Amino acid sequence: MSWRAKDVLPLSIAAYLVALGGLYLLDSLGIRSYGVAGSIGVAVGLAFIWAGILAFIAAWRVRRFARRLRRAIGHVRSDLAGWAVDDAVVSTVLGDISLDLRQADLPEGETQLTLLCWLGTIQVRVPDDVGLDVTAQTMVGSVEVLGRREEGFVRDIHVRSEAYEGQPKRLQMRLSTFVGELLVVHG
Numbered sequence: 161m162s163w164r165a166k167d168v169l170p171l172s173i174a175a176y177l178v179a180l181g182g183l184y185l186l187d188s189l190g191i192r193s194y195g196v197a198g199s200i201g202v203a204v205g206l207a208f209i210w211a212g213i214l215a216f217i218a219a220w221r222v223r224r225f226a227r228r229l230r231r232a233i234g235h236v237r238s239d240l241a242g243w244a245v246d247d248a249v250v251s252t253v254l255g256d257i258s259l260d261l262r263q264a265d266l267p268e269g270e271t272q273l274t275l276l277c278w279l280g281t282i283q284v285r286v287p288d289d290v291g292l293d294v295t296a297q298t299m300v301g302s303v304e305v306l307g308r309r310e311e312g313f314v315r316d317i318h319v320r321s322e323a324y325e326g327q328p329k330r331l332q333m334r335l336s337t338f339v340g341e342l343l344v345v346h347g
Contacts, residue, residue, distance in 0.1 A: 174215035181208025214278050214338065215253055238264070245331075251276035260285045261331075262347075270330040281341045284333065288346050291327030293320045296335040296342045303335075305344045321346070 184205030236250055236257045245264045250257055250273070257275050262285055275282050286292055296303045297316040303309070305319040324330060335342045 174212045177208045177212030177215060179212075181205045181210075181212060184208060245271055245273065248272075249274040249276065252280060253278045254280060256280045257282045257284075259283070261290070262287050266290060266329045266331065268328055270332055272332045272334075274334045275336070277337045277340055279339050280337065281343070282335050282337060283343045284335075285345055285347070286331060289327070289329065290346075291321050291324035291330040292344070292346070293324055293330065293332045294318070294335065294344050295333070296344070298337045298340060298342055300339045301337060301341050303342045305342070306346060319344075 182205065186205075188205060236252055236255065236259075238259045238261075245261060245266050250259070255277070257277050257280070259275075266287075275284070292306065294305045295316075295318045296305050298314075300313055301315070302311040303315045303317055305317060306321060308317060308319055310317055321327075333344065335344070
């Protein structure tokens with residue numbers, strides 16, 4: 161798939177979901193009949209509109225960065241030895257992100273990594289010798305970073321490992337999920 165198709169596909173899916181949600185909503189309100197009955201139509205219509213809006217927002221946020229890996233639906237996993245980690249954005253609308261960086265090739269200095277997941281789980285394992293500066297947020301769910309855990313609604317934490325500035329390899333991570341779980345561990 162070409163880079164242009166990868167940019168257009170999430171926006172196309174979002175437009176389709178919003179249009180489908182609008183049709184269900186019009187039917188349920190009696191403005192135009194499409195054969196779907198009452199309150200189920202309202203619920204389904206609002207769900208499609210919401211999913212479409214989330215897809216638009218995810219596509220817009222990720223588009224701002226040059227290097228990115230994304231999936232509209234599905235899991236993003238990496239546990240291969242020698243995997244090169246540069247400044248990057250990894251995202252998925254519906255699915256999980258699981259990165260094991262213990263065998264990854266991290267450059268000297270500070271590397272920025274942004275992980276976005278609207279509905280799902282983000283799990284990251286980082287080598288002990290890498291300094292971590294993590295900002296993690298979820299609207300609904302749990303966040304656990306280097307042993308610090310918070311659960312509930314609108315969780316937002318910032319954790320920095322000891323002696324972060326003194327480490328030759330430093331990883332600055334920004335993790336965000338709308339509904340889900342965030343987990344970052346050393347070792």
